[in-house]
Amino acid sequence: MFLRLFLYRLKSIFLQKDLTFWTLAFPLILGTFFYLGFGRLLNGTELELNTIPAAVVTVHENTAFETVLKEVEKSDGKALFDLTFTDEDTAIAMLKENKATGIFYVDATPHLTVAENGMEQTLMQSFLSQYCTQSSVFEKIAAEHPEKLADSIDFLSKRHSYGSEISLADASYDPYMQYFYALIAMCCLMSVSSGVECIGTALANLSSLGMRRECAPTRKSVMILSDLAAAFVLQSVGVFLLFFYLTVILKLDFGNRLGLSFATALMGTLFSLAAGVFIGIAFKCSMHIKMGIALVFMMVNSFFAGLMAATMKDWIEHICPLFNRINPAALISDSLYALNMYPSLTRFARNMGILAVMTLVLCFISGLILRRSDYASL
Amino acid sequence: MAETIVKIENLVKRYHELVAVDHFNLTVSKGEILGLLGPNGSGKTTTMNCLLSLLAYDKGSIEVFGKPMKPDSYDLKRNIGVVFQNVAVFDTLTVQENIDYFCGLYIKDKKLRRQYVAEAVEFAGLSDFVKFYPKKLSGGLLRRLNIACGIAHKPKLILLDEPTVAVDPQSRNKILQGILKLNEEGATIIYTSHYMEEVEQICSRIVIMDKGRNLANGTATELKQLIKKSETLTVEILELTDTQLEAVRRLNHVYDVSYENNRLTVQCSGGSHNLIHLLSYLQEENIAFGRVYSELPTLNDVFLEITGSELRD
Numbered sequence: 001m002f003l004r005l006f007l008y009r010l011k012s013i014f015l016q017k018d019l020t021f022w023t024l025a026f027p028l029i030l031g032t033f034f035y036l037g038f039g040r041l042l043n044g045t046e047l048e049l050n051t052i053p054a055a056v057v058t059v060h061e062n063t064a065f066e067t068v069l070k071e072v073e074k075s076d077g078k079a080l081f082d083l084t085f086t087d088e089d090t091a092i093a094m095l096k097e098n099k100a101t102g103i104f105y106v107d108a109t110p111h112l113t114v115a116e117n118g119m120e121q122t123l124m125q126s127f128l129s130q131y132c133t134q135s136s137v138f139e140k141i142a143a144e145h146p147e148k149l150a151d152s153i154d155f156l157s158k159r160h161s162y163g164s165e166i167s168l169a170d171a172s173y174d175p176y177m178q179y180f181y182a183l184i185a186m187c188c189l190m191s192v193s194s195g196v197e198c199i200g201t202a203l204a205n206l207s208s209l210g211m212r213r214e215c216a217p218t219r220k221s222v223m224i225l226s227d228l229a230a231a232f233v234l235q236s237v238g239v240f241l242l243f244f245y246l247t248v249i250l251k252l253d254f255g256n257r258l259g260l261s262f263a264t265a266l267m268g269t270l271f272s273l274a275a276g277v278f279i280g281i282a283f284k285c286s287m288h289i290k291m292g293i294a295l296v297f298m299m300v301n302s303f304f305a306g307l308m309a310a311t312m313k314d315w316i317e318h319i320c321p322l323f324n325r326i327n328p329a330a331l332i333s334d335s336l337y338a339l340n341m342y343p344s345l346t347r348f349a350r351n352m353g354i355l356a357v358m359t360l361v362l363c364f365i366s367g368l369i370l371r372r373s374d375y376a377s378l
Numbered sequence: 379m380a381e382t383i384v385k386i387e388n389l390v391k392r393y394h395e396l397v398a399v400d401h402f403n404l405t406v407s408k409g410e411i412l413g414l415l416g417p418n419g420s421g422k423t424t425t426m427n428c429l430l431s432l433l434a435y436d437k438g439s440i441e442v443f444g445k446p447m448k449p450d451s452y453d454l455k456r457n458i459g460v461v462f463q464n465v466a467v468f469d470t471l472t473v474q475e476n477i478d479y480f481c482g483l484y485i486k487d488k489k490l491r492r493q494y495v496a497e498a499v500e501f502a503g504l505s506d507f508v509k510f511y512p513k514k515l516s517g518g519l520l521r522r523l524n525i526a527c528g529i530a531h532k533p534k535l536i537l538l539d540e541p542t543v544a545v546d547p548q549s550r551n552k553i554l555q556g557i558l559k560l561n562e563e564g565a566t567i568i569y570t571s572h573y574m575e576e577v578e579q580i581c582s583r584i585v586i587m588d589k590g591r592n593l594a595n596g597t598a599t600e601l602k603q604l605i606k607k608s609e610t611l612t613v614e615i616l617e618l619t620d621t622q623l624e625a626v627r628r629l630n631h632v633y634d635v636s637y638e639n640n641r642l643t644v645q646c647s648g649g650s651h652n653l654i655h656l657l658s659y660l661q662e663e664n665i666a667f668g669r670v671y672s673e674l675p676t677l678n679d680v681f682l683e684i685t686g687s688e689l690r691d
Binding site (some may be wrong): 001004005008011012013014015016204207208209211212213214215216217218219223374375376377378 | 393427430432433434449452453455456458460462464465466467468470471475478479480482483484486527528
């Protein structure tokens with residue numbers, strides 16, 4: 001009986017176009033957008049820029065700035081600027097004819113003229129700002145050790161960090177991966193709607209289908225469990241596809257514990273179905289409102305788990321750590337992070353334990369309400 | 379004496395201040411087609427839902443097949459088929475799969491179920507549509523699928539709650555013929571409707587409900603005998619004086635007359651040959667007349683006389 005009901009429901013669920021879109025396709029689409037947004041940052045590749053043609057007009061002698069400009073021009077690899085030292089009239093003509101992107105004025109305080117806005121102009125402005133900030137250092141080095149100026153420019157032009165996050169679990173760490181952890185968490189939490197839908201088609205006070213099914217000599221629990229099992233399979237396929245897409249197609253690094261990462265997502269899916277069942281049974285309102293509650297539950301938890309801002313979870317950890325302990329999306333994304341970053345499974349096990357307990361509590365309460373309920377109206 | 383299949387005693391169901399079912403009594407015997415007739419909101423569906431133990435009720439008792447009906451009376455539910463007013467099928471299962479799904483909730487034996495499903499498909503005239511999804515079916519076919527899902531397991535008691543709402547006349551006729559066939563095969567049927575013609579056409583006994591109460595019950599003929607009116611005569615007459623109208627009023631068994639828009643309407647109570655008496659009078663008085671109609675009372679007349687309002691109000 002259970003198997004037959006399960007198989008029929010499986011077919012029924014897989015043919016629900018809207019449900020399969022949100023479960024199977026939407027996470028992939030969102031993942032693609034994330035990848036397109038953060039792809040270059042995730043791969044560590046830098047933007048490719050052409051050498052910027054620029055004119056240089058000397059108004060007042062400034063050896064340090066001139067030396068820095070020349071050093072930048074002849075730097076190893078692709079030069080940042082292609083400089084033309086000329087008078088102001090020629091420089092302006094070059095600017096008008098688009099032969100120069102901008103004009104550097106060598107003066108006591110160097111300044112810049114550009115004809116329009118754009119990436120290259122911004123880079124020139126950025127270069128000039130950086131020089132002005134560090135001008136005293138450059139001027140001193142140019143005066144005292146001109147032969148060291150090239151090395152100094154190279155050193156000061158790079159950003160230095162004296163602390164960095166590294167993985168102890170043989171995986172590369174990237175802060176942008178938080179978005180993908182949150183995406184997987186959101187994909188799991190989408191099962192909340194499926195849980196609500198299962199209850200909607202099983203209870204007489206929520207749908208005609210529920211009425212017909214409750215008239216049958218089959219236990220309500222058997223029907224609900226077969227529906228939930230079918231929903232779990234669909235959601236698991238969705239999660240698997242997302243993992244496959246992220247790891248195999250987009251080649252994102254989820255560490256060497258993919259099995260446990262997938263198990264985390266399955267646990268999250270199980271919790272979400274239980275939460276959906278709870279919303280379906282405990283809230284005394286129409287199906288539309290229940291679906292709305294499920295959607296809000298999913299979006300709010302995903303938001304606070306860092307789906308829209310990667311640092312959100314850290315911020316919550318500072319102001320209200322308890323919320324991170326009970327937010328299922330945060331627990332899922334944190335488990336994925338912990339599996340990727342730590343050799344120990346303690347943090348992962350703690351998160352999974354909390355999710356399991358919450359799942360059991362929701363199932364217990366839902367079962368209790370269901371057993372005691374009779375319908376005052378249909 | 380026929381076996382009692384359903385026995386409802388003193389059923390009361392309240393929705394806060396509203397009394398939806400008010401001390402309602404009903405007995406249905408084996409082999410009957412009982413029509414539960416009443417306007418929308420009269421408590422028919424609520425009574426059905428209480429009978430099926432879908433709804434908790436405030437007072438009274440319900441027995442089906444001689445046993446109290448409870449939400450977990452699976453042995454009783456096994457022999458009950460239900461067709462609800464709203465179509466209740468899975469949109470993403472085909473016609474055959476839907477019937478098989480619902481039949482499977484009652485019948486575990488695979489071979490028997492396959493046979494029952496085939497018979498239900500045949501019964502509902504859906505043989506050409508077994509691979510169709512419900513969205514591809516017309517309104518009438520969808521209703522027939524709804525019925526097939528409710529009766530495929532060959533129940534001994536079938537409850538049909540307005541199964542012909544929004545159905546075209548051809549499909550409606552097919553559905554009604556199907557219900558008669560189910561009854562011939564041994565099923566006891568409770569049929570709720572506010573279409574008096576349907577109830578009169580197929581039901582062996584009729585219960586008239588209004589405001590949750592059982593107002594009258596009996597066969598269609600018995601119910602019509604309860605009321606004063608036995609016949610309505612209508613005659614097209616170009617001209618009729620007040621004196622002549624009074625003379626018509628004085629004819630035997632006539633209790634009400636009216637003359638409007640060149641139509642004389644005469645209400646008769648009991649008696650026979652009322653039409654002959656009226657036409658004889660018109661000929662004696664040399665009153666020219668056109669078309670003549672004679673109408674027997676309908677269930678609507680019964681309802682009107684009992685409640686003071688039209689059944690279709």
